[in-house]
Amino acid sequence: MTRRTAPAxxxxxxxxxxSPKRKLADPILEERAQQLLKALVQRYIREGQPTGSRTLTRxxxxxxxxxxxxxxxxxxEEAGYVRAxxxxxxxxxxxxxxxxxxxSLLTVNPLREWxxxxxxxxxDRGTNADVLIxxxxxxxxxxxxxxxxxxxxxxxxxxxxxxxxxxxxERRVLAILVVNEHEVQNRVLQTGRDYxxxxxxxxxxxxxxxxxxxxxxxxxxxxxxxxHQDRKEMTELMSLAIEVAQRLFTRPEGEDExxxxxxxxxxxxxxxxxxxxxxxxxxxxxxxxxxxDIIHLLDRCLTADGVxxxxxxxxxxxxxxxxxxxxxxxxxxxGVLGVLGVIGPTRMPYGxxxxxxxxxxxxxxxxxxxxx
Amino acid sequence: MTRRTAPAxxxxxxxxxxSPKRKLADPILEERAQQLLKALVQRYIREGQPTGSRTLTRxxxxxxxxxxxxxxxxxxEEAGYVRAxxxxxxxxxxxxxxxxxxxSLLTVNPLREWxxxxxxxxxDRGTNADVLIxxxxxxxxxxxxxxxxxxxxxxxxxxxxxxxxxxxxERRVLAILVVNEHEVQNRVLQTGRDYxxxxxxxxxxxxxxxxxxxxxxxxxxxxxxxxHQDRKEMTELMSLAIEVAQRLFTRPEGEDExxxxxxxxxxxxxxxxxxxxxxxxxxxxxxxxxxxDIIHLLDRCLTADGVxxxxxxxxxxxxxxxxxxxxxxxxxxxGVLGVLGVIGPTRMPYGxxxxxxxxxxxxxxxxxxxxx
DNA sequence: CATTGGCACTCTATGACCTAGAGTGCTAAC
DNA sequence: GTTAGCACTCTAGGTCATAGAGTGCCAATG
Numbered sequence: 001m002t003r004r005t006a007p008a009x010x011x012x013x014x015x016x017x018x019s020p021k022r023k024l025a026d027p028i029l030e031e032r033a034q035q036l037l038k039a040l041v042q043r044y045i046r047e048g049q050p051t052g053s054r055t056l057t058r059x060x061x062x063x064x065x066x067x068x069x070x071x072x073x074x075x076x077e078e079a080g081y082v083r084a085x086x087x088x089x090x091x092x093x094x095x096x097x098x099x100x101x102x103x104s105l106l107t108v109n110p111l112r113e114w115x116x117x118x119x120x121x122x123x124d125r126g127t128n129a130d131v132l133i134x135x136x137x138x139x140x141x142x143x144x145x146x147x148x149x150x151x152x153x154x155x156x157x158x159x160x161x162x163x164x165x166x167x168x169x170e171r172r173v174l175a176i177l178v179v180n181e182h183e184v185q186n187r188v189l190q191t192g193r194d195y196x197x198x199x200x201x202x203x204x205x206x207x208x209x210x211x212x213x214x215x216x217x218x219x220x221x222x223x224x225x226x227x228h229q230d231r232k233e234m235t236e237l238m239s240l241a242i243e244v245a246q247r248l249f250t251r252p253e254g255e256d257e258x259x260x261x262x263x264x265x266x267x268x269x270x271x272x273x274x275x276x277x278x279x280x281x282x283x284x285x286x287x288x289x290x291x292x293d294i295i296h297l298l299d300r301c302l303t304a305d306g307v308x309x310x311x312x313x314x315x316x317x318x319x320x321x322x323x324x325x326x327x328x329x330x331x332x333x334x335g336v337l338g339v340l341g342v343i344g345p346t347r348m349p350y351g352x353x354x355x356x357x358x359x360x361x362x363x364x365x366x367x368x369x370x371x372x
Numbered sequence: 373m374t375r376r377t378a379p380a381x382x383x384x385x386x387x388x389x390x391s392p393k394r395k396l397a398d399p400i401l402e403e404r405a406q407q408l409l410k411a412l413v414q415r416y417i418r419e420g421q422p423t424g425s426r427t428l429t430r431x432x433x434x435x436x437x438x439x440x441x442x443x444x445x446x447x448x449e450e451a452g453y454v455r456a457x458x459x460x461x462x463x464x465x466x467x468x469x470x471x472x473x474x475x476s477l478l479t480v481n482p483l484r485e486w487x488x489x490x491x492x493x494x495x496d497r498g499t500n501a502d503v504l505i506x507x508x509x510x511x512x513x514x515x516x517x518x519x520x521x522x523x524x525x526x527x528x529x530x531x532x533x534x535x536x537x538x539x540x541x542e543r544r545v546l547a548i549l550v551v552n553e554h555e556v557q558n559r560v561l562q563t564g565r566d567y568x569x570x571x572x573x574x575x576x577x578x579x580x581x582x583x584x585x586x587x588x589x590x591x592x593x594x595x596x597x598x599x600h601q602d603r604k605e606m607t608e609l610m611s612l613a614i615e616v617a618q619r620l621f622t623r624p625e626g627e628d629e630x631x632x633x634x635x636x637x638x639x640x641x642x643x644x645x646x647x648x649x650x651x652x653x654x655x656x657x658x659x660x661x662x663x664x665d666i667i668h669l670l671d672r673c674l675t676a677d678g679v680x681x682x683x684x685x686x687x688x689x690x691x692x693x694x695x696x697x698x699x700x701x702x703x704x705x706x707g708v709l710g711v712l713g714v715i716g717p718t719r720m721p722y723g724x725x726x727x728x729x730x731x732x733x734x735x736x737x738x739x740x741x742x743x744x
Numbered sequence: 745c746a747t748t749g750g751c752a753c754t755c756t757a758t759g760a761c762c763t764a765g766a767g768t769g770c771t772a773a774c
Numbered sequence: 775g776t777t778a779g780c781a782c783t784c785t786a787g788g789t790c791a792t793a794g795a796g797t798g799c800c801a802a803t804g
Contacts, residue, residue, distance in 0.1 A: 050795095090796065267658050443775095749803095754795105774775105
């Protein structure tokens with residue numbers, strides 16, 4: 001199991017030095033406090049209800065009286081790890097409590113070999129990329145009974161395999177770009193003058209020879225170079241080709257935001273008590289539809305390897321109150337392709353979710369490897 | 373305003389002959405009953421609460437005592453047009469009541485000229501079809517504060533403008549199909565043997581000459597014809613071309629269901645009291661995600677012109693309990709393209725919704741006309 | 745001096761009970 | 775055929791009492 005890494009902005013650690021008032025500095029007490037916190041979080045994830053000191057003594061395995069537990073809980077509350085919904089309820093974890101739990105207390109249950117095998121079968125190489133993305137998101141949602149989300153790989157990471165043109169009408173040419181073996185992109189170019197079929201074919205040949213196998217970033221760089229060369233040194237064909245390629249690889253205006261994601265199982269979230277507030281639920285679903293914020297959030301996970309977790313409002317978005325996100329980026333041999341993950345109530349079984357996300361990311365990345 | 377037509381299976385009319393027990397046969401009473409039903413439905417759409425006899429006397433404009441109204445209401449209840457949630461609440465309309473209301477009692481408020489103008493601006497010709505579809509669905513949802521839905525035009529209605537091939541690797545050829553001026557389809561063909569670029573170009577030329585301008589249905593028919601001709605009579609080129617075209621226009625297996633729709637504003641439905649039952653809401657949203665049933669329902673609207681209305685479970689789907697659908701098909705000069713509409717609680721202001729759907733359908737159809 | 749038993753206190757959830765109000769159905773009078 | 779009157783029903787909402795869970799604090803303890 002890969003080590004879980006905390007998102008950059010919230011990489012908090014247990015405040016052993018920053019003891020708020022009294023005993024938490026004592027290593028023994030601290031150990032006990034951790035055990036209790038662990039028991040509390042686990043139980044809350046299971047039952048969804050506040051837990052009192054009496055129950056906790058039983059559950060934690062520690063040999064302590066309820067009174068002692070009460071003292072410790074008071075400390076934990078002061079430190080911000082737990083809170084009481086009202087005076088005479090038990091305690092429940094805060095976001096900070098969950099954070100400490102997933103960073104330091106969590107024991108992960110790895111998937112069984114046959115479960116991985118199941119996943120592997122359903123994420124088979126050689127299937128169309130779009131279908132794979134869909135499958136992955138459905139698998140995530142199906143296995144976890146939460147919402148699954150997978151970002152669609154960015155276009156410009158793929159390498160161009162082939163390039164062709166098709167004259168449409170005067171001054172309009174359809175450019176076809178085959179990326180990554182299977183993926184096809186089309187773009188209609190308005191040209192300054194007519195091009196004959198033969199001309200287009202020559203241009204295509206030239207560009208294929210020049211740029212075949214490179215990825216779009218590289219091609220852009222090469223084009224920039226070519227621009228700065230003296231036109232005199234080029235054949236007419238070359239400069240024509242460069243001009244066309246320029247139009248082709250310069251992203252049209254509004255289209256720079258081609259990021260998108262696929263989500264499945266959102267409806268699973270409707271059954272959770274913590275989201276039964278319909279207004280909140282509505283706002284969450286609106287965020288899903290809006291996509292921009294979610295994309296932004298997911299993009300933040302592109303930088304770090306391994307499984308990452310956003311707990312509640314840590315993400316910075318209000319709608320994520322009570323909601324957590326477990327993600328991992330997925331990558332093929334060509335590099336990072338995107339991010340996938342699971343969205344659910346903060347009270348989710350992390351020990352099960354994390355390996356699912358982890359393995360799915362790896363298998364999806366593998367399945368998207370360019371064929372040889 | 374176009375006349376609203378009832379869906380085929382529910383084209384009920386007022387049972388003037390089938391009077392259940394007593395006075396409904398009397399034309400005067402019938403008239404009054406209708407007026408009362410109208411007042412009841414209108415008020416319920418506005419207020420969302422059961423209405424009693426006293427209120428109804430005031431609201432209906434009729435000069436009757438509450439006691440008389442009570443009698444009439446009892447008749448209407450027996451006939452199935454209204455019902456009482458409990459003994460001492462007022463009455464609310466049943467699905468049947470709504471049906472009669474929209475078929476015979478409804479007065480539609482046409483849109484103001486400037487409202488139409490607004491719509492026209494936002495559904496401008498010359499925009500990309502996908503963007504238009506999105507806009508339409510957003511407009512529907514925005515204007516009505518309900519969920520807007522637009523089916524994506526079926527592929528095979530468009531006419532093929534151009535056709536080209538791009539050799540990928542040995543035995544794999546990318547076929548490019550330009551349909552309807554702007555829309556591009558790609559398909560990878562696994563071929564039995566290698567084809568040279570020149571061969572492919574010849575084939576493309578032949579097929580373009582043969583099939584350019586025809587729509588996909590026509591092409592399939594032509595291909596079927598060609599199949600039955602004696603092979604001996606064809607040049608090798610022709611038979612090659614036919615073979616390739618066969619593969620190209622024969623829809624791959626699982627892909628026959630390429631129907632799809634775009635929905636916007638589903639979240640608007642979450643605020644309605646009649647859907648506050650979270651389990652029901654969940655099922656409805658699952659139906660939206662599932663798509664198949666919804667598509668099937670929308671497809672039923674393809675056959676009839678004008679605005680159509682499905683009220684509650686009339687549609688035959690349980691999830692539509694308490695939910696109605698107002699639709700219209702939209703069409704360009706080339707024929708019917710698809711269906712659009714609004715989904716909302718049965719208690720929706722039909723008088724406003726109907727013209728919105730009607731006008732949007734017309735404008736969208738117009739905007740999707742092939743350019744000249 | 746950390747731990748614990750004891751105790752007073754607080755807060756919630758639940759159910760019983762009551763009442764006001766809205767609306768009905770029926771009957772008898774008009 | 776219509777209506778006034780009346781007994782009846784049902785709900786929404788409020789009050790009240792109670793049981794139960796859990797706390798915080800204090801004084802006792804090993």
